[in-house]
Amino acid sequence: MRLTRDEQEMLAGTRGEAQRRSMEGLVQLGEAFGAEDMVEIGYAHVHPGMALYSQDVELMEDLVKIGAKVVVPTSANVMNVDTENWKLIGTPENLARLHMRGVRAHSALGAVSAMTCTPYWAGHWPSWNMHMTSIESGVTVFCNSVLGARSNRDGFFSVYAALTGRYPRFGYHLDENRVGTHLVRVEADLANITDYSCLGYHLGKIVGTDVPVFSGLPHKPTLDELDALGAGLATTGGVSMFIVPGTTPPITSIDQAFAGRKPREELVVRQADIDAVYSSFGNTPAGGAVDFVHLGCPHASFQEMQDYGKLFAGKHKAEGVELWITTSRAVKALAEQEGIVKLLREAGAKIITDTCPMSCHFARTTSPDDDIKLPPPPMSTMVVDSAKQAKYVRDMIQCDTLLTGTKEAVATALTGRFVPRAP
């Protein structure tokens, strides 16, 4: 790779061990993917340190020990514990304490402890054409597709990019890869936000790591619909970017989305494809007993918190139902200010930040240190309104998992009986 003088100095170690280690990793990554040089990044969304995995918080602490400091605005991803409300949701104390060490490590690095999978709702976002890195694939998709930034689906090395301000030029940092591959004509109604998550979930299986271009959407998608669509695409596929002409900067037409070339493939999505995603989850029939309802995947926007507030106003969840609403610390603060948190608590909801059902200590597929004695997950039948959460709850918590629309999930919480998405 061609390195600038600054980058060579980082690699040589004259600017400290943290930048040396980071640059060494980034050069290896760049050479693996045939990158010619580095780009300068303007934002990084990084690993929080995951207490449910052996020696994982220590990865961040090790960086602090060698004097690491971020050099660009940096936010941290969702983690395994709500560090404020850990007692409320039955988190073992040693797991919570381990996570607080991770949060302290982020402060020492100079990163913001956003602890969310939707940093853009919390005020952390890139501009059009800004190079960035992200450890969360949902963030990668949103930033590429809605904000016009340039990001790959990264792993741990997102923190190396934060510590150097550099990332190898490959993948979605190059114009040649930011071009549509599949033309998707949507004939489904898409009547609620969950439908958009199902649209993404359905297509991710078909397009894999390619770039779908949407036509025929019923209206210009809202921010929450775009967020749900991207999260669905990143769940079943390796999608990093989708294109909605007129929404994805700077693309205004289908022709431009395909850079004047013909689509490699054309697809039609019908209502039956959306319905099939809902019905692929769960065994409990309509009216069957439910003991856990979750809203807020990806972490709720302020708009979504307002929507939940309207649906729950003056009502109360059924006895025997655990009701979680997950969001970021920043959005929760705004919702508190507007009285929404109080209203939702009066309806019996727990407002949880930093984590979510599939990310917290409920997951059976983790591998904590042996001295963290994890209780078994408390639920047997769970209802969610996100196809992403549904897949991971089913696979990681391994309870009966049902997918429905937001309004129907609220109705389920109020009655304790499963309300499928209204046809």
Added chain:
Amino acid sequence: MSAIAARGIVDGSARGPALVGAEPISFLGDVDIRTGRVVGDLPSLRNTIVKGTVLIFPYTRGSAGAWRFLYQLYKHANAPVAIVTQSVPDPSVVQGAILAGIPIACEPEADLATLVQNGAAVTVEVKDGKATITV
């Protein structure tokens, strides 16, 4: 013995018994980090153990969290000794392999699935973008 050229992705060299899969793998979910056992819905690999093998499969799929699971396999001493894929793996998988010191080669010049039997000793040597797979 034959030597097959491939593209080098992560430097290193290793030798181990081949484990050949026909399906793409997601390290988040398909492999149990505590045992190294394939638990995902992969008919050709289900219930096999990846520990110590040269793991050969078409491509990686799924979550950007894959790096952590590959790294965890290594931390639990259950990782494959080398990975060979048909197409370039996800950046997240490559980052996990660099952290764990697991060499990766891809785009081999011969079809390994027909050349290599499960359990056959395979050597993978990767340096400076070039790889040699000896079977």
